[in-house]
Amino acid sequence: MKGAGRMWTRRRRLVIALQVTVLVVWLGGWELAARTRVIDPFFFSQPSAVWSQIVTWATQGTSQGSLSEQIMVTLEEAAIGFVIGVVAGVVAGIALGRIRILADVFAPYIKVANSIPRIVLGSLFIVAFGLGLTSKVLLVIVLVFFGVFFNAFQGTREVDRNLMANAKLLGASRWKVTTEVVMPSAFTWILASLHVSFGFAIIGAIVGEFLGSDRGLGNLIRSAQGNFNQSGVLACMVLTAVIALLAEFLITRLERRLLRWRPPQHGDADLAVL
Amino acid sequence: MAAIELRNVTKKFATADGGTFTALKDISLTVADGQFCAVVGPTGCGKSTTLTLISGLESPSAGEVFVDGKPVAGIDTGTGFVFQQDAVFPWKSVLDNVSAGPLFRGVDKSAARAQARDWIRRVGLSGFEDRYPHQLSGGMRKRVALAQTLINRPRVLLMDEPFGALDVQTRSIMSTELLNLWDQTRPAVVFVTHDLEEAIALADNVIVLTAGPGTVKAEFQIDLPRPRVVQEIRFDPRFVATYERIWEALRDEVKEAYARTTTSVAPDGARDVA
Numbered sequence: 344m345k346g347a348g349r350m351w352t353r354r355r356r357l358v359i360a361l362q363v364t365v366l367v368v369w370l371g372g373w374e375l376a377a378r379t380r381v382i383d384p385f386f387f388s389q390p391s392a393v394w395s396q397i398v399t400w401a402t403q404g405t406s407q408g409s410l411s412e413q414i415m416v417t418l419e420e421a422a423i424g425f426v427i428g429v430v431a432g433v434v435a436g437i438a439l440g441r442i443r444i445l446a447d448v449f450a451p452y453i454k455v456a457n458s459i460p461r462i463v464l465g466s467l468f469i470v471a472f473g474l475g476l477t478s479k480v481l482l483v484i485v486l487v488f489f490g491v492f493f494n495a496f497q498g499t500r501e502v503d504r505n506l507m508a509n510a511k512l513l514g515a516s517r518w519k520v521t522t523e524v525v526m527p528s529a530f531t532w533i534l535a536s537l538h539v540s541f542g543f544a545i546i547g548a549i550v551g552e553f554l555g556s557d558r559g560l561g562n563l564i565r566s567a568q569g570n571f572n573q574s575g576v577l578a579c580m581v582l583t584a585v586i587a588l589l590a591e592f593l594i595t596r597l598e599r600r601l602l603r604w605r606p607p608q609h610g611d612a613d614l615a616v617l
Numbered sequence: 618m619a620a621i622e623l624r625n626v627t628k629k630f631a632t633a634d635g636g637t638f639t640a641l642k643d644i645s646l647t648v649a650d651g652q653f654c655a656v657v658g659p660t661g662c663g664k665s666t667t668l669t670l671i672s673g674l675e676s677p678s679a680g681e682v683f684v685d686g687k688p689v690a691g692i693d694t695g696t697g698f699v700f701q702q703d704a705v706f707p708w709k710s711v712l713d714n715v716s717a718g719p720l721f722r723g724v725d726k727s728a729a730r731a732q733a734r735d736w737i738r739r740v741g742l743s744g745f746e747d748r749y750p751h752q753l754s755g756g757m758r759k760r761v762a763l764a765q766t767l768i769n770r771p772r773v774l775l776m777d778e779p780f781g782a783l784d785v786q787t788r789s790i791m792s793t794e795l796l797n798l799w800d801q802t803r804p805a806v807v808f809v810t811h812d813l814e815e816a817i818a819l820a821d822n823v824i825v826l827t828a829g830p831g832t833v834k835a836e837f838q839i840d841l842p843r844p845r846v847v848q849e850i851r852f853d854p855r856f857v858a859t860y861e862r863i864w865e866a867l868r869d870e871v872k873e874a875y876a877r878t879t880t881s882v883a884p885d886g887a888r889d890v891a
Contacts, residue, residue: 514721604750
């Protein structure tokens with residue numbers, strides 16, 4: 344056991360060392376290539392320039408106000424849209440999963456709605472609801488809804504038949520079967536969809552701002568693009584990635600908390616790394 | 618009045634290729650109030666189907682099913698069902714699992730919990746109230762399932778090979794405990810099993826079904842005195858005599874069922890043997 348433990352830490356150290364190596368080679372190679380003009384930093388920037396762009400924005404503010412304000416605006420749009428989209432997706436998914444007639448009626452419409460490029464609706468929302476918060480939140484909802492909906496629907500359909508029969512025999516009403524058996528069971532599926540959905544929420548907010556706004560990270564990207572400031576574009580990408588990673592961390596924590604009843608899964612160790 | 622009665626019941630299922638499969642054919646049987654009845658038969662003879670018909674989970678294609686003199690129409694909450702596989706709710710603690718029945722039936726929370734604690738004690742799980750099912754052994758999960766069903770004080774108790782997944786020792790211990798628990802509330806029991814020893818050790822009468830489509834081949838009274846200790850009863854000369862008598866009837870059916878499965882998988886099976 345002890346030997347196995349030592350082997351494990353040695354392996355872990357090796358993995359971390361290799362991960363650092365990959366990072367150094369990648370960023371270092373990029374920086375070096377830019378400095379030696381193998382690639383043109385005007386088009387492809389370089390890590391040091393991206394970093395100094397973030398520092399400049401953080402200390403001196405951006406052309407449209409402080410950096411933290413831009414981040415908060417984008418985060419607010421993404422978070423509000425995410426919550427509404429998730430709740431709507433869960434409710435609709437479970438309702439259609441439980442009520443056969445609803446599923447039969449709406450199935451073709453949902454298939455159509457899912458196959459159209461919904462991001463295009465962003466343009467429509469900007470014109471209809473203006474440059475403010477509403478248009479971005481709507482775009483986020485539209486993007487988040489379907490992923491959550493399909494998982495909730497599938498999760499509802501995959502509930503163990505024995506558990507449902509058992510609940511009915513113990514005296515559960517149809518509503519109780521839904522809340523006490525279907526929902527906890529489908530939650531495993533729903534929580535899995537949240538990881539991807541938050542990514543969609545951020546994309547929705549940024550694209551919405553890109554299409555028309557006066558604030559936010561998306562607007563910052565647009566003005567950087569307008570000024571041929573490639574470092575600015577990449578700096579926004581880095582900031583977005585940091586937000587997404589933080590959200591991912593919080594969702595994983597929530598998932599662990601809500602799925603305490605589950606036996607430890609083999610896949611959990613891999614997920615923790617991600 | 619008979620607690621359970623099947624009158625000339627036939628049950629057919631639609632198969633995937635569009636045909637019909639007859640699970641039960643013209644079966645009639647009665648179980649008296651407070652009687653422990655075991656149903657044995659070879660694999661695939663429709664043993665489990667009889668239980669789903671009595672419980673109201675399925676309805677017969679022809680014939681009638683009565684519980685307490687009333688025709689079965691849908692799930693009746695006076696019927697308890699212990700499933701072959703685990704059907705306890707994995708996301709509920711032991712206490713919440715056992716109190717689920719009373720809560721579904723509108724008992725208030727504190728009363729339901731008090732009842733649940735009492736039943737957890739009766740099945741010997743005191744101290745495990747807060748555990749989740751995955752933290753328990755297979756035998757302990759079966760105890761939870763028994764407490765969960767018996768707390769509703771069913772007048773009819775249906776058991777579908779409940780101890781099939783347990784090891785031999787745990788199985789005979791659980792059987793003895795089942796008899797003690799049964800003695801406390803004395804429901805009419807239909808206990809389905811393919812294990813003739815288990816059937817004789819537990820039951821007042823044993824019904825032998827024919828190889829599918831199932832119908833009653835013979836019925837035997839078991840005159841062993843109660844209370845019985847399942848671990849030891851098989852050494853009783855009367856047990857051995859009864860076993861021989863019933864096996865005589867069961868043997869041909871088992872042979873018949875086995876012959877069918879082996880001929881139908883012969884092309885594949887032949888390769889395995891070689």
